[in-house]
Amino acid sequence: MFYREVGQFKTNYTADSQVFPILQDKIGIIAMLVIAYLVIPLAGNDFFITTVMIPFLVFTLATIGLNILVGYTGQLSLGTGAFMGVGAYSCYKLTTIFPDVNIIIMVLLSGFFAAGVGIIFGLPSLRIKGFYLAVTTLAAQFFLEWAFIRIPWLYNYNDSGAIEVPQREGFGVVLSGAAALPVTRYLVVLSIVLFMTWIASNIIRGRIGRSWMMIRDMDIAAELMGVRPLYAKLSAFAVSSFYCGVAGAMGVFFWLGAAEVESFDINHSFLFLFMAIIGGLGSLIGCYMGAAFIWILPIIIRALPGVLGLDINAATVEHINFMMIGGMIIFFLIVEPHGLARLWQIAKEKLRTWPFPYS
Amino acid sequence: MKKLLMTGVAFATLAGATFSTAPVAMAEDTMFVPSLSYRTGPFASGGTPLANGYADYFNMLNARDGGIGGVKIVVEECETGYNAQKGVECYESTKGKGALVYNPYSTGITLQLIPKAPVDKIPVLSMGYGLSAAAIGEKFPWTFTYPTSYWSQLSSILKYIDANGGLKGKKVGFIYLDVGYGKEPIPLLEQLAKDQGFEIAKFPVGVKEMQNQGSQWLNVRKERPDYMIMWGWGAMNATAVKEAAKIKYPLDQFIGNWWAGAHADLRSVGEAGKGYKAANFSGVGTDFPALQDVIKHVVDKGGSQVASKDLVGDVLYNRGLFNSVLIAEGIRAAQEKTGKKVITGADLRDGFELFDLSEARLKELGLEGFTAPIKGSCKDHEGAGSVFIQQWDGKDWVKISDPIAPDTAVVRPLLEAAADKYLSDKPEWKTQTCS
Numbered sequence: 177m178f179y180r181e182v183g184q185f186k187t188n189y190t191a192d193s194q195v196f197p198i199l200q201d202k203i204g205i206i207a208m209l210v211i212a213y214l215v216i217p218l219a220g221n222d223f224f225i226t227t228v229m230i231p232f233l234v235f236t237l238a239t240i241g242l243n244i245l246v247g248y249t250g251q252l253s254l255g256t257g258a259f260m261g262v263g264a265y266s267c268y269k270l271t272t273i274f275p276d277v278n279i280i281i282m283v284l285l286s287g288f289f290a291a292g293v294g295i296i297f298g299l300p301s302l303r304i305k306g307f308y309l310a311v312t313t314l315a316a317q318f319f320l321e322w323a324f325i326r327i328p329w330l331y332n333y334n335d336s337g338a339i340e341v342p343q344r345e346g347f348g349v350v351l352s353g354a355a356a357l358p359v360t361r362y363l364v365v366l367s368i369v370l371f372m373t374w375i376a377s378n379i380i381r382g383r384i385g386r387s388w389m390m391i392r393d394m395d396i397a398a399e400l401m402g403v404r405p406l407y408a409k410l411s412a413f414a415v416s417s418f419y420c421g422v423a424g425a426m427g428v429f430f431w432l433g434a435a436e437v438e439s440f441d442i443n444h445s446f447l448f449l450f451m452a453i454i455g456g457l458g459s460l461i462g463c464y465m466g467a468a469f470i471w472i473l474p475i476i477i478r479a480l481p482g483v484l485g486l487d488i489n490a491a492t493v494e495h496i497n498f499m500m501i502g503g504m505i506i507f508f509l510i511v512e513p514h515g516l517a518r519l520w521q522i523a524k525e526k527l528r529t530w531p532f533p534y535s
Numbered sequence: 536m537k538k539l540l541m542t543g544v545a546f547a548t549l550a551g552a553t554f555s556t557a558p559v560a561m562a563e564d565t566m567f568v569p570s571l572s573y574r575t576g577p578f579a580s581g582g583t584p585l586a587n588g589y590a591d592y593f594n595m596l597n598a599r600d601g602g603i604g605g606v607k608i609v610v611e612e613c614e615t616g617y618n619a620q621k622g623v624e625c626y627e628s629t630k631g632k633g634a635l636v637y638n639p640y641s642t643g644i645t646l647q648l649i650p651k652a653p654v655d656k657i658p659v660l661s662m663g664y665g666l667s668a669a670a671i672g673e674k675f676p677w678t679f680t681y682p683t684s685y686w687s688q689l690s691s692i693l694k695y696i697d698a699n700g701g702l703k704g705k706k707v708g709f710i711y712l713d714v715g716y717g718k719e720p721i722p723l724l725e726q727l728a729k730d731q732g733f734e735i736a737k738f739p740v741g742v743k744e745m746q747n748q749g750s751q752w753l754n755v756r757k758e759r760p761d762y763m764i765m766w767g768w769g770a771m772n773a774t775a776v777k778e779a780a781k782i783k784y785p786l787d788q789f790i791g792n793w794w795a796g797a798h799a800d801l802r803s804v805g806e807a808g809k810g811y812k813a814a815n816f817s818g819v820g821t822d823f824p825a826l827q828d829v830i831k832h833v834v835d836k837g838g839s840q841v842a843s844k845d846l847v848g849d850v851l852y853n854r855g856l857f858n859s860v861l862i863a864e865g866i867r868a869a870q871e872k873t874g875k876k877v878i879t880g881a882d883l884r885d886g887f888e889l890f891d892l893s894e895a896r897l898k899e900l901g902l903e904g905f906t907a908p909i910k911g912s913c914k915d916h917e918g919a920g921s922v923f924i925q926q927w928d929g930k931d932w933v934k935i936s937d938p939i940a941p942d943t944a945v946v947r948p949l950l951e952a953a954a955d956k957y958l959s960d961k962p963e964w965k966t967q968t969c970s
Contacts, residue, residue, distance in 0.1 A: 222627065222631070223628050223631060226623075226627050227623070227624045227627045227628065272960060275960075325713060332960075334957075335667070335718075335722055336646055336666060336715045336719065337714070337715045337718045338643070338646050340646065341650075342961055343962075343963045354650035354651045354654045355654055355963065431623075432619070432620065432623060432647060433623075433647050433650060434650070436619065436643050436646075436714060436715050438742070439619060479628075489612060489840065490572060490574070490612040490613055491575055491612075493614065494574075494575050495575065
């Protein structure tokens with residue numbers, strides 16, 4: 177009834193191959209942008225912005241990075257956390273060496289360091305496939321964790337062994353550090369994430385993205401048709417690590433404020449893999465859904481007893497939380513193994529004919 | 536389809552309800568003290584007694600005296616799982632409710648809260664953990680490490696070794712959890728080794744290998760240190776003592792810091808751990824009138840979360856309780872100073888600089904001999920408290936030394952230097968001047 181494309185004619189190819197070809201989708205996207213840019217900054221409280229929205233966006237970007245590698249190129253990786261760490265530590269080094277450069281530029285630059293490291297650890301993918309590749313990326317995870325602890329130069333020889341975010345200003349406002357307003361940090365993160373999602377969607381729809389998907393679907397066939405696995409795989413590792421690196425840098429500079437190596441450990445790598453799988457492999461909108469599912473849902477569950485006026489102690493809530501999230505992951509994967517993105521797609525298909533499925 | 540829509544709508548309403556709740560307006564006669572606890576996760580064995588002791592003392596004050604200065608204390612727990620990200624989430628979710636002070640019980644979370652404290656005007660009391668340099672009150676107006684810092688503690692332990700066998704020319708092994716917490720005292724250790732002429736050997740233990748320290752203790756056997764000092768936490772402690780016993784390392788030359796000497800650690804080791812020593816700053820057992828009051832007013836009435844009454848008086852239970860004592864004293868001092876009944880975080884910050892936990896005051900509180908006297912001041916945010924050494928007799932901890940004061944003359948300049956270093960790349964940092 178509401179979601180019907182009847183009467184929407186496409187008269188040229190450009191219009192036909194748009195990302196959002198249907199009018200309702202466009203309206204939906206514009207509405208979401210208005211909410212993200214106007215409603216949330218104006219109406220959201222500090223808690224909502226700092227603990228829900230900022231980490232959600234950061235995790236989304238990391239999931240997009242991982243999804244490029246796992247979902248689009250078919251290379252299983254368990255090194256996401258470490259690649260985020262590379263971004264965070266290099267951003268920290270960059271901004272302490274060049275304190276006057278705008279922190280946003282540094283955050284984006286730090287992605288290149290992560291991309292470089294990603295390419296190095298992506299080299300084995302030319303020879304190793306599937307689960308075995310996962311093991312070599314696991315090696316990247318352990319090696320980089322070791323480096324973050326053992327190379328004190330990376331954290332400027334701080335006694336605490338942690339990287340602490342210095343205050344940085346740009347455009348006349350404080351962008352990072354404790355004095356930065358949550359709204360400012362939110363808007364910076366939101367803009368970077370949306371911009372990079374847009375770039376990713378264009379890369380994926382273009383020649384490079386197609387070569388990734390060819391490698392994923394059948395590498396030998398792709399090779400016979402002229403896709404060079406070296407360039408395809410390494411470019412996937414580079415772009416993926418770039419995204420993870422930027423996400424890691426944003427996570428430390430605009431969300432946490434200080435980070436030890438535990439913020440980039442193997443558990444985080446798994447977390448992002450879960451986000452990518454639950455959201456839907458090979459889907460950008462799925463990254464947003466997966467990150468929301470894994471990050472926001474527990475916060476809602478944790479806050480529920482308070483809202484309902486129940487007096488349950490914090491540890492019990494945490495146990496219930498683990499059980500509910502675990503149960504829901506299993507439920508969703510049984511109902512729809514292709515993730516929330518596929519569920520959303522099915523919902524849209526059904527909505528087209530709703531409420532008269534046979535008319 | 537309908538179902539899907541319904542679920543969607545249900546989630547949306549739920550989410551709306553969760554986030555739209557405005558900060559609850561506090562009734563006039565309560566003060567809110569959040570408790571960042573960890574009853575889950577790898578360090579739950581330490582986090583649980585800490586959280587119990589912390590809550591029980593405030594509940595005892597509420598039941599016995601009707602709160603502090605006639606104002607009841609509301610303690611609300613938020614589960615961090617010793618995870619820095621969840622810790623920040625807890626901080627953000629509770630600070631809007633008028634939180635007076637934060638005690639993160641985790642160095643990782645403390646490091647993240649230190650820069651936030653002056654912005655939100657809520658002090659951080661990292662009782663015997665966190666950033667040692669925060670002891671310099673002029674440089675860190677909003678952070679307190681009462682009763683003493685890691686560095687002061689290390690100097691006390693070394694003093695103890697020096698008095699019981701001598702240090703010069705000896706080799707001291709340092710086994711530590713390889714995270715920010717464990718690495719904290721290394722700069723001081725290296726400095727003191729140079730100054731006092733002893734050798735050091737370092738044995739890092741990664742979080743993942745906490746329960747598998749075979750290789751570290753193999754190295755200990757090779758290096759043959761005369762003394763071992765441990766900066767451990769959680770499952771690491773019991774494993775280390777077991778491994779030490781296995782290689783027949785003399786346990787009475789093995790000294791843990793105050794997070795490596797709890798009942799929870801040594802109970803699983805039992806007789807094999809006999810002779811192992813640890814530093815401590817909060818009394819052991821229930822032989823104090825205040826502890827008896829806690830049992831009478833809270834534990835016996837079922838108001839406590841402790842699993843059994845025997846666990847009251849455990850090292851970490853008493854540590855958590857001592858944390859509340861410090862806050863309660865800070866609140867009293869702040870009430871006296873401002874004349875207000877309900878104080879704010881900023882008032883409590885002033886209170887922390889004013890309170891005086893003298894011998895007489897400890898006796899009044901029913902905690903005589905529980906800890907060494909501590910006095911707050913603007914300059915000194917660690918209170919220069921002393922630690923005593925306790926020894927495991929196979930069943931229980933026994934206090935075996937008098938309070939040992941830290942070597943302030945050596946530690947203080949190093950702390951000052953560390954504080955300057957912390958601030959060196961933060962030109963916007965606000966310091967205070969002490970008269």
